[in-house]
Amino acid sequence: MNKNLIALAVAAATFSGAASAATVYSDDTSSLAIGGRVEARALSSENATNDQVTDVLKQHTSNDVTDISRVRVNIDAKTQIADGVQGIGYFEREFKADNANDENRYIYAGVNSDKYGQIVYGKADGSLGMITDFTDIMAYAGSVVGGSKLAVSDRTTNNLAYSGTFNNLTFKANYVFDGAAYNEKTGQKTNQNGFSTAVKYNVADTGLALGAGYAQQKDQTAINNPVNQTSKQTFAVASYTMGDLYFGGLYKYGHRDATNLVNGEVTDSQGYEFAAAYTMGKAVFTTTYGFMKDERNTSGAYDELANQLSVDGTYYFNSNFRTYASYTFNMLDKNKVGKVAASDQVVLGARYDF
Template sequence: MNKNLIALAVAAATLSGAAQAAEVYSDETSSLAIGGRIEARAAVKDGDVTDNTRTRINIGAKSDITDSVYGLGFFEREFRAGDSVKIDGESINVSPKDENRKLYAGIGSDYGQVVYGKIDGSLGMITDFTDIMAYHGNEAGGKINAADRASNSLAYIGSFDNLVVKANYVFDNGSKEDGYSAGAMYTLDMGLGFGAGYAQQETGADKTDKTEKQAFAAISYAINDFYFAGLYQDSRNTAAEKVRGYELAAKYTMDKLVFTGTFNYLEDKDNSNSDDALANSYAVDATYYFTNNFRTYASYKLDQAKTDVAGERNKDEFVLGARYDF
């Protein structure tokens, strides 16, 4: 696949299923595929090793209704190893954070797909421009609920040549919160890509307590074995009231070995102390693909943020991982 079309393929896979999924059943009108990953991850921080191992299982189904219209369904659940936290210097095991990542069904045609359930919000395909690392990165790409993976959501996604558009609306499901997000991305044949998106949600008992707004813009360029990308975020009335930041990313592919690096910076613009950055870090990793299904990687993050939040800031982290896709 051309590298300048990778972003389009990723966006399309948001609603169509996993790239590694294996078809286990098919007839003249229907098909069923199962896929996922098993990923062992050992994270070393401040001398302690945390087991962040996880596995994902997904099931995708498609059934032709007419020659140009089809029904689809997708399910993905993630299972994690038991996590541990430090309390007064002692590691305490906590319950694993298993979750349904995606669960939706809908209808599709040459004009796009309309689905309902728990799905990826519309800004995910914009943050994917720079969210390319095996483990770290994406600290400047945090999204509000309506723009992230949310349940009780109705979405449309369409792919037209090199243009992908997506929009979703999240209904209030008792959380006193509803909103919407929309995004578009376009990739030129020369390898230059652009993306932009906007999200807004209302929170509170009467939906007027707080309005959260978020805008993202991204650009990328792929040439030969190199890939470069940048992401910019501008958010208002979120947890830090007014947040701005960016992520810069680069990737180099050398046969089966892939090197990636990112720089993340995120700040609260209402805070006069410039040292209190919400994120300020460099990260690098190396991934070796033994086969299309199996890879190993090493990832390191240099945390330069000076604010200490819950004892987790200003601590570098090293991660070793092995991942099998099926």
């Protein structure tokens, strides 16, 4: 039981409801499963700054309690098209309490081979999520360093993605195609294209896992700007599981091409994160510490982007229902970033997976 709970905690960033999705149709060649979650969450934070809180709520000046509840529903379809080969389709939609930020999280289809892996196209995961999952283990608070992944390496549209597992080795690669989106109101367009790749290796019978990943992206952000800014990121991770204990570590180095910046400065970004989990009966306790900064090479000055410690506890009543409490200690200097960006957060949640 304890090992299963650690696996659930460490896999917090994976598809919602995947472990408990219900098959609603199945025959000799095809199946259709529906899954998801209902998650009630209450956030208390001085001038709440969670990315799911509206700008109106951010204007509050007291320790408000904000409803950031959400529902996710997914459909997972498969059909046998050859011996050991399946055609697959996946869709997931998230509905939020404020009704303003609902989104399609996944829309993709493709082919899966039991022997050679899976290739899909649509709105799908990039490659670096597998790497940042080493430290993205909290019930609520996400990985501050993992959250800085380039768009092409995260969940995104116009994405051709491959993944394959061969014994203890997992390899992922994806390419996001060139295709700008134009905003008629602002006269701007965004065009993020590039690729990412990652590898993870589980060292047999040791509890040790290692991983590395790389992403490169070109950004065009103005309708009359023909120059693309090139960004690059490299990640390295390791984890160790010993009985009821889990430890994970992550390091990120990023670089933006100076020739494509208006002010001619090179900007390097660095970040690191440590995570730990402990299982005691039906309870899982997790903690992470993350730090991240941008450094301007011409002046040597740097901007501190993240410096926080998060702790939480989750109680699993069974595989379908859990409750949790989470606290984030924000150690950014409020005199530099403002009281809002430097505020702590408390979250209470209850989650039902189906």
